[in-house]
Amino acid sequence: MGGGTGTLIRPATPSDHEAIWTILEPVYRAGETYCIPPDIARDEALADWFAAPFTVFVAELDGRVLGTSHVGRNRPGPAAHVANASFATHPDARGRGIAGRLVAHAKDWARAQGFRAMQFNFVVSTNADAVHSWQKAGFDIVGRLPGAFLHPRHGYVDALVMFHDLTKGNEP
Template identity: 85%
Template sequence: MTSTSGQALVRPATSDDHDAIWSILAPVYRAGETYCIPTDISREDALLDWFQTPFTAFVAEVDGRILGTSHVGRNRPGAASHVANASFATHPDARGRGVAKTLVAHAKTWAREQGFRAMQFNFVVSTNADAVHSWQKAGFDIVGRLPAAFLHPKHGYVDALVMFQDLTGGQP
């Protein structure tokens, strides 16, 4: 599948996408500014984590090129298994092209289709202003703040945010 007219198309990721996904994740992880992942994580371990159950991995293609990736799945098992979680990463070339917006819209739709009633982001680094703005624009609320929970390589200890969105539209 490829997109038409520069629009992002989201599809399930496969092992054939590993190189493209790693090319997106590696600089993000190496920077150490947004994810609680060791900055020296190996390609193999990063991909194992990204594709690990209970998550389903996706890629966003624009004109046949993978410019973004997400993984979506349940946040916690048991009595909390109705709440989804997701992570997103985009290639620098994706900036301003609607790739992140398309990935989050897809994640919410996919989660609803899987029977999830809500989506929660457990740990959004507060200095990641683009992500915080994007998620708020997509309807997520900041429902919690974890003071000094993330050791940022440039800013020192910064807060992490918990963000949440009801996916039921207020339905019980």
């Protein structure tokens, strides 16, 4: 499955663990975007990233893993038709469209699995690049959680709930 010209998006394998950790570690250590302890151990972080009900993917460009996503159901039972996803890219991938390709792939994959919508439960409001990217990909801000995230530089900041109806096709 390709995410765009020159980029291959494929299911992750155990041989991708080191590349995925190389991507996740600086993001987690910064403590600015994920509700993950900044000092999380490698094995614990990878176990969380690969935990059910999520399927993990990597984005490769020229044979190098530059991004990762995990996609799966947001909640079980009567809400099982709503997907959730998380994304991270290597610093070398910034501005190269990798995140956008991962999001398009996640939407296509979720739709193919029978999901009717995708929801991001906790987008840190100060993560302007992500908020812009997700809006560009067709996600709407449907909720705001005041002061829900303790940012290491900005103090308590809002978290956003973002939502996209997958039944409307692949348009943003």
